[in-house]
Structures are given as structure tokens and as C-alpha cells.
Amino acid sequence: MNQPVQKRAVFFIGGYDPKTPTAFFDRLRKEISRFDTLWGYQTVVSPVQNGGDNAIGTVTIATHAPKDGWSTTTDFSFLCLDEMVLSDFARPLPVRLLRYLWTFADFAISGAALRFLARAWRFGLYFLYPFIMITLFLFAGYAAMKVTFSWFGHASWLVGAFVFGGMLWILGKRWSVSHLMDLWSFSLDFIRGRRPDADALLQRFAEEIVARVRAGSYDEVVLIGHSTGGMLMIDAAARCLSIDSLFPNLAGKVVLLTLGSTALKAGYHPAGKNFRKAVGHLANNDQLGWVEIQCLTDAINFYKTNPVEEMGLKSQVDGSFPIVRTVKIKDMLQPGTYARIKRNLFRVHYQYIFANTRPYWYDFFQICCGPIYLNARVQDFIVGGSRRCKSNVE
Template structure:
């Protein structure tokens, strides 16, 4: 029998998205309600911010099960990258394009893009996707200029530039190309230590974790990162561990990375600071790490050990990280799966959306249920089985 988690702290960083705590919690509450319908649970939520801020927000959650007789309280803190993302979005289009092309050339010239294709070829195609669209828009501009040269002469070049800018702008809005260009620019700049405001924010997140854990007694502390947030949360966890004692005696503290893209930095030869931080985390036995990957999701490094891929080693006898793979087909009803399976970003976000079928991986069971994460991951537990936890 395993003691249930009665009180948990969750700290969450999502991907490179312009999302405030208010916006995130609005969607979170909707999916929490859907999850409750699936598992026959009742959850209540209340904002618990001492000082509401744009980049940090906390939601107090109380989840109960009348059937199994347990109650778990969760303090869920959302760390927002909104200010950084919006600042990047505000750059003039030519600047955004130039910074992206520099980043693209960097990943290719350093050999990092080649490693994408060797270890996760579908992620490699995802890396090429925005560049291919830029090239297609450039080709359209060139065709327009060539076709108009007979009538406009050198002025046809201006037409070509206009067609290129127009089609790229449309693609940026329709297929998130501008967003992806900024994502790769940010990733390149951050791992090369050229975004001091981002690093300052990571230190602030680490300090916020320390302060909240010092104020309360928790059975479990989860440091969760999704997508690019998986890369960032590894750094935050390392910074947090370096501050003071990461948790009180008896508290399990774990990093949980979901559909992580951390290896886009881990593979890059210039990301020295990033690997040093992950390396320190690997040697700190006070924290565990669970990595969740998925074949259906293009935007992750499926069936890789991220620590080994970075050339790092752990001093532990137990696995670090615990790498688990999931099947989104098994998490969703057939009609829902058919509707979303070809939508690149919708599949990528399923890690943090509510399931519509019972399955061992369930974000809201992990966040709000009584089963410890390590127990759930190691034994692929579905729901909150009474055989595995002692009722409160």
C-alpha cells in the first residue's frame, strides 16, 4: 500500500505561447470539469495569489472522490512566458524574419539539425516546416517578379517583394509560421545566453518555487514543463535545487517533462550552460525526473533518453529520467481521435488536455489525484486504484 498524496504543489511552464495565468486557468478549469466527468470526481478551484502577477498565478484545487473516499488538495502555479513572447511578436516582420534565418542557419551549421533527423526524423521535418514555407513564399515572389518584368522592368522587383511579404504574412497567421520563426529565434538566443531577461525570469520562477514550498507542507512537489517548457523547467529545477533544500523531509520532488523539446538545446554545441544545469540536476538525488513521450506527437523526441543524448550521466542506481511513452489513441474516444490526429499542434497539446478515455497517463489525475507520480509512471496505474493507495 502506498500513502496517498493529500496535498501537492504543481509548478507548470507551457510552451512558447502568449498566455497569461488568467487565460491558462480559464481553459484549465474547463478541462478539469471534463476530467471529473470521466473519473466521477468533484473539483473546486479558487485563485490563491498573494499578489496577482502577469507571469505567475496560483490556483488552489480541491478534488474529492465519493466512491474511493479520498481528497487531494493541489496548489497549481502557472509560470507564464507571456511578456517575452509578446515582445518577440512585436518586432517588425523583417527583423523577425532575419532573426529566424540566423537561427535556422545556426542549427544547420552546428550540426544540430542533422542530429534531429538522426534521432527523431519527424522532429527534423517540424524544424524544416517554417523554412519550407518561407522558401515557398519567396518562390511565389520570384515568379511574380519574373512574370511582371516584361511590363514593369526593375519595378517588378518591388512587386516580387510585396508578393513575398503578403504571402508570408498570410502564412504566418494561417499556419503559425511567424510564431514558429520566433520560437526558433528565442531557442537559439536563450541557449546561447543572449536573452538575459529570460534567464532573470527563470531565476524568479525558481525563487517562487522555493518560497511556496517553504510556506506549506506538501506530500509531493511536481515541476512540470510541456514542449519548450520542458527545456525551461529543467533549468528552473536546477536553479531551484541550487537555492536551498529543495523540499522538506518526506516530500517527493519530481520534474515532469511532457512532449519536451529540450534536446533542441541539448544537441547544440553552444548550449553549454543548459547542459551544465541539467548535469547538476542529474547529480542531485533529492529530485526525480519523469519524461513522457509520444509517437503520434511530431514535436518531441520519441524513444530517446534525454540525459544520455546530451552526453550526461547520473550518479543514481534508479532510472533518471524515467522515460515513458504514451498512445494518444488510447487516451481519446475514437471519434475525438479521428478529429484531432492530423492536427499537429492539437495532438501536441493533448498532454495537458483532459482525456476522454481512461488511461494510465492523465494530466488531471497526475495533478489532482492521490497517486504519487512515480508510482503511476512505474506501474502504469489507471485512475486512482484503491489497491495502490491508502484512503484518507
Template sequence: MTDRITRRAVFFIGGYDPKTAESFFGRLDKEIARSNRIWGVSTSISPVELSPDGEVGRVAIRTSAGNWATETDFSFFVLDRIVLGDFATPLPKRLWKYLVMFADYVASGTLFRLFAASWRFGLYMLYPFFMLVVFAAAGTFVGRWLVRNGMPGALPLGAAAGLIVFFGLLATLGRRWSITHLMDLWSFSRDYLRGRRPDADAQLRRCGDLIAAQAVQFDYDEILLVGHSTGGALILDVAGHALAADRLLARRKARVCVLTLGSTALKIGLHPAAGAFRRKVQTLVDDGRIDWVEIQCLTDVINFYKTDPVALMELSPRRAGENLPFPLVRQVRMRDMLEDATYKRIKRNFFRVHYQYIFGNTKRYFYDFFMVCCGPVSLRVRAEKSIVGAGLSEEGTI
């Protein structure tokens, strides 16, 4: 086995979720325990250390079995201030921003490009809009019923009642069914791709600077820049900032690899106004030394299955050579990652399926998030050769 890893850095950015470092690492601890049982390894995790600005949570993870041991410095980039700030915006303004976004995606043709890339993702994008239509229909029904009764002042009373019903449904069922969350996600995506989120841009730049500094400071064998869901777009941005901060980033000892899991980066990259984002990704292509592995899954509707994001964004491809394709796209089967009972329980829960990329498997499989992050085999070797887990024997030896 080549490319044995004894020390690794993982920098992780998740989706558009209000998750604290404590909650993220609390879940990570539980999921690692599940992974340990599958592979027969032991893991110790340090207490969570939060940066002074609250933007980065860190733990040190030591994983060992048989004749190997790997230390992982795991950093989680915290987005909860950005997300919670959006959630705190008055509901009428959130609705307006969403409707402007939707009109933008239709007028620019981006909605149709998303459908062409993945019709299932296109339907996922339409879900909040469809539910708004349902809520509006309910409000209209109540308002018209009052008007038809011919009560004094029925017209203004019906209009007011209709609005109350609409916003009442949006505030209650909209929150319970993740509709307002997805509205804010899409509004954020539009503002971000158009360069109208200076708060996010500044934080992503600081994340890139941190990666560049840590790559010089510590003697790593491998550096993984991992993004899940919307984080699949944001981690490409972060990687671009890191490369701009240190042009030698991928030319030192550590192999640098971007890993995108269930990525929705094309919702950014396919918009005509996302030129700055595409140029950032092009710098990663042109670097020639940074690897990129993209994990996709048919069961997950919230990703672009069987697509090449570089090709769909019409970027210049990396020249053929000794490096991996950029990106190296691998499809996974969640049925093969999970026991039958677990798979049957989650397969109709779209959001739960979408998070399985970063949850613990219940069966041995070539893709295992915790062996990617904590095991002794590099992501480059694992992805290229379809190494099951971390290439371990039954006794946990390499």
C-alpha cells in the same frame, strides 16, 4: 496503495505561447470537468490569483471521491510578455533572426543531430523554412513576370513587387499557418541557449526562487515541476535554479519530481553552445533525490519519441540505486487515451495532438494529466507501476 497525497504543489510552464493566466486556467477548468466525468470525482477551483508582477497565476484545487481528498496549489508561470514582445518585433527583423538561427543550426551540426534523434521532429523544424522558400518562389514568379513584360522600369518594379508578395504572404498566411510563430520560437531557442535572453533568464530564476521558498513555507507531500513542449526545457532550468536556491529542496518531506510532457528540450540540449543548460541538467542528475518523468508519444511529431535526453546530451548518468531512472521515460498511446471519434478528429492536427498531454482524456488510461496533478497517488508510484489514472476503483476509493 502507498505514497498517498493529501497536499501537492504543481508549478507549470508551457510552451512558447502568449497565454495569460486567466486563459490557461479557464481552459484547465473545462478540461478538469471532462476528467471528472471519467473518474467520478468532484473538483472545486478557487478564483485565479495573479502575482503583483504578473508572472505567476495561482489557483487552489480540491479534488475528492470516496475515501480520499487532495488539495493542489497550482501555479502557472506566465510567459506572454516575453512571447508578445518577440511578436511585436518588425517582421524583417524577425525574418533575419530566424535565418541566422537556421544557419547556426546547420553550421553547428545541430540540425543533423535533431534528425538523428527524431527525423519527424527534424521535419517539423524544417516546416517554417520550407514555407519561406514557397513564399520566396511566389514572389520571384511575380517579379519575373513583370520583368518579362518589358515595362519601363520593369526590373526595380519586379523586385519591389516580389518583395511585396513575399512579405505579404509571410504577414498573412505566415501568421495563419503559425509560420511566424515558429520562426520566433526557434529564434528564441537559439538566443536562450546562447545566454542572450536576459529577460527569460531572470524570470526563470525568479520562478526557481519561488519554488524554493514555497517548498519551505508549506507542508506538501509532493512538488511537481511540470513543463510542456518548450517548457520541457525551461522547467529543467527552473528546477536547477530552485535547487541552487535550496540544496535541501528534495530532502524534506515533499517528494520533488520534474515532469516533462511532449518535451522539445533536446532542441536546446543538442546544440554545442548549450553548455550552461546541460550543466544545469547535470546538477539535477547529481542531486540524486529529485525524480524526472518524461512522457513521450509516437502520434505527436513535436517531441523526441523513444529517446533518453540525458544520454543524448552525453551527461553523466545517475548512479543506480533506490531511486527511479533519471529520467524515467514512459511512452503513451493517445489512441488509448481518447474515444475513437475524438482521436480521429485530432490525429492529423499536429498542434492539437501536441496539446493533448495537458488536455482531459476521454478514456481511462494510466497517463491522465489531471489525476497526475490532482489525484491521491504520487507521480513516482504512478509512473513506476503504471497506475491507471490515480488508482481509483469504480467508486472512487483507493
């Protein structure tokens, strides 16, 4: 793997967000312009090809480094969850609330929530956040009922219900409570095998991945899952192996990359047997690589955990599987930028897939568009597009 990557394929699943391929790649172009500015590169992104139904969007990214003399072409494909997420958002709010409360009870009674708190207390607080906010809205509604009881008598419960419902509708949307309610409901349904729409979409994506890799003659293929997409991409990668057991041999190197992954919400749940089976399928393949990137500053991940070991599985691969690396977001960004975003939970969580403003060994667009293989970059903490530049981190 000493030769630079000249042709790469990236397949990407993001979090539980209503984002179309057009919107995703518009943002990607803006981030690539920052990437070019930082490194002095010249990158061109093609128009989006979406196959007519917006389920999978693809662009070709051509990156050239005039000073270093290398060029790399990347076919970047994005799996769109937009239709599925928006259909969840379209349910009546009372239905969404009841589904969420059932979901919360399931995670609590099953013991999965306790494992969140025991192994990653920040993630545990993230899990509790929607429930805490709903409880506060409920208290506000109860207070309104008590205050208005002398005016309306027993009918004051209508005032309380109105206050609770209004806060959930308005503040719940503004503070991402309703979004997270649906995310957790979706996650539980996926874990318990109750999302045929997600299964069909992931199967289609896996078939597309295998077909494109067979036809592409790629030096490297990177399967990337961010946030909830980490859980979904693990499932998709296992499906690729089921479609073709020789899938990892179809390119120079095939690597799974999970960024700020929340996959252990499935791995810890007693009902996640099929998911753990999928992880075991990956762990028993000695040709497929897996890199897991985690961060302390980001609350929405399981910091300093090995997902395979946490699920009680053993890998047949020599050495650590996956390769787990922790990153420091403050080292990726200029001090002013970091100071501005560090208290924004979701903005910090998205930095994994945004452009850096300072040179650092972890750089999403160097991974996707640069000449260095992912395994080499994370093993040697290579900074930028040259093996001569290494970080002084451990």
C-alpha cells in the same frame, strides 16, 4: 509512499505561447470539467491569484472522489511567458525574418539540426517547416516577379517583394510560420545566454518555488514543463537546487515531469554548455525524481530518447534517470475525438496537458489532482485514482 497524496504543489511552464494566467486557468477549468465527467469526481478551482503583475498565476484545486472516498488539494502555479513572447512578436516582420534565418543557419552549421534529423526525424521536419514555408513564399514572389516583368520591367521586383511579404504576413500568421520563427530565435538566444529577460523570470520562479515548498508541507511537488517549457523547467529545477541543495527534501517527494519536451534542441547544440551543466546538476542529485513522457504521434518531441544519455551525461541515481515513458494518445481519447485531432500537429502536442476522454494510465489531471504519487503511477501504470487499477501496457 503508500499513503495517498492529500496536499500537492504543481509548478508549470508551458510552451512559447502568449497566454496569460487568466487564459490558462480558464482553459484548465474546462479541461477539469471533462476530467470530472470521466471519473465521477467533484473538483473546485479557486480564483486566480497573480501577485499583481501576472508573472505567476496560482489557483488551489480541491478534488473529491465520492465513490473512492479520497480528497486531494493541489496548489497549481503557472509561469506566464506572455509579456516576453508578445515583445518578440512585436518586432517588425523583416527583423523577425532575419533573426530566424540567422538562427536556422546557426542550428544547421553547428550540426544540431543534423542530430535532430538523425535521432528524431519527425522533430527534424518540424524544425525545417518554417524554412520550407519561407522558401515556398519566396518562390511565389519570384514567380509573381517573372509574370509581371513584361508590364513593369525591372520594377517587377517590387511586385515579387509584395507577394512574398504579404504571404509571410498573412499565411505565415495563419499557418504558425511567424510564431515558429520567433520560437526558434528565442530558443537559440536562450541556449547562447542572450535572453536576460528569460533568465530573470526563471530565477524569480525558482525562488518562488523554493519559498512555497519550504512553507507548504506538501506530500508531493511536481515541476512540469511542456514543449519548450520542458527546457525552461529543467533550467528552473537546477536553479532550485542552486538556491537550496536540500530542495528535494523539503516535501515528501519532489519530481520533475517533462511532457513532449524539446529540451534536446539545447542539449544537442554545441553552445548549450550551461544547459547541459544544469541537466548534470539534476542527474547528480539522488533525491530529485524526473519523469519524461514522449509520444510517437506527436512530432514535437524526441521520441524514445533518454535526454541525459543523449547529452553524454551520466546519472548518479540508481536505475534509469529520467524514467522515460511513451504514451499512445489514441488510447487516451474516444475514437471520434482522436480521429478529429490526429492530423492537427499542435492539437496532438497539447493533449499531454488536456483531459482524457478514456481511462488511461497517463492522465494529466490524475497526476495533478489525484491521490497517487507520480513515481508510483508511472512505475506501475496505474489507471485513475486507485492502486487496484493498473494498465495492461508494458
